Amino acid sequence: MKIVVTGSLGNISRPLIEFLVHQGHQVTVISSDRNKTSRIASMGAKAAIGSIADASFLENTFEGADAVFAMIPLDSTQEDLGVYMRQMAHNYVEAIRASEIKRVVILSGWAADLIEAENIEHIFGELDVSITFLRPAIFYTNFYQSMELIRGKGLMGKLLALRYYGISSLWNGKTGLLMGNYGGEDRVVFVAPEDIAIVAAEELIQLPDQRSIRYVGSEEMTCNEAAKIIGNAIGKPWLKWVLLSDKKMMQGFKMAKMPAKLASILTNMQAAIHSGKALENFHKNGAKMGHVKLSRFAAEFAQVYHRKS
Ligand SMILES: NC(=O)c1ccc[n+]([C@@H]2O[C@H](COP(=O)([O-])OP(=O)(O)OC[C@H]3O[C@@H](n4cnc5c(N)ncnc54)[C@H](OP(=O)(O)O)[C@@H]3O)[C@@H](O)[C@H]2O)c1
Incomplete structure (x- = not known):
């Protein structure tokens, strides 16, 4: 064809x-x-x-x-x-x-x-x-966008990052972090x-x-379980995934000068993950689960992490 x-x-x-x-x-x-x-x-x-x-x-x-x-x-x-x-x-x-x-x-x-x-x-x-x-579902590759954050403070979460690093390094109009107002013990599907x-x-x-x-x-788990898998792979087993409120998320995006509509869409999308609606949708619609486990991705992630540090 x-x-x-x-x-x-x-x-x-x-x-x-x-x-x-x-x-x-x-x-x-x-x-x-x-x-x-x-x-x-x-x-x-x-x-x-x-x-x-x-x-x-x-x-x-x-x-x-x-x-x-x-x-x-x-x-x-x-x-x-x-x-x-x-x-x-x-x-x-x-x-x-x-x-x-x-x-x-x-x-x-x-x-x-x-x-x-x-x-x-x-x-x-x-x-x-x-x-x-x-x-x-949520791509494993999104973790790459948190790499500097993980490297710096061992925490995932936009607002903390904004506080620690200043805004321009995290939102330059081309890239942004994808984690924030979902996290912690929220159950999610990654792919x-x-x-x-x-x-x-x-x-x-x-x-x-x-x-x-x-x-x-590909695999369902809580965000903290995911953080642990990534953390173990890079030698930071204490790694946590920080959950922010929607309000803090919006404040963070505003500080980062993200266009307001985009900030609102991203916050709402992530809120739908936090509320469990996204997961419910997956189960209701008979999602096909693939074979690539997060542990395999974490090994690739660790190689890039160590190469760049
Ligand atoms: N991240 C998530 O969790 C998630 C979840 C669900 C759905 N999605 C969707 O997944 C998609 C991203 O997939 P991906 O990660 O495979 O993409 P990706 O790695 O970001 O690659 C997309 C490529 O498209 C090319 N491109 C960009 N703008 C273009 C343009 N105007 N015309 C032609 N080519 C262009 C770029 O390559 P060149 O520089 O070579 O042009 C870019 O590298 C997005 O649509 C997103 O909404 C993501």
């Missing part, structure tokens, strides 16, 4: 490209970075360099393809994340309509039906093709991007008639 993969060599797309190329598919990879062309070629795929913000670029890239893995990378420089997400979703819809694509696998999120601003599924729902929405890639690869080559939704996770 001719398959277009968006998300460049990111956490999910890199293993997805590997699986698809290994299965003998012709894979075109969208990246906004020309420097990735040779790395993509060395994986046996073809690079299409451009932005998903450019609908005509998408239209050209989708020409002749059978299927697409469509994702909207998070852009934390956007004043209004909801407006950005909807615009990107419309770009995809326009380009898919103009193409012969019959199969679309969309990367959605665990909060799609809990937080309206994150819900782009109804926009893709306008398409008259076979669509699967993947709703993954390895490789496990999402396995499900995406499985889905892309099928052609079901109807719309479908698949929740994808």
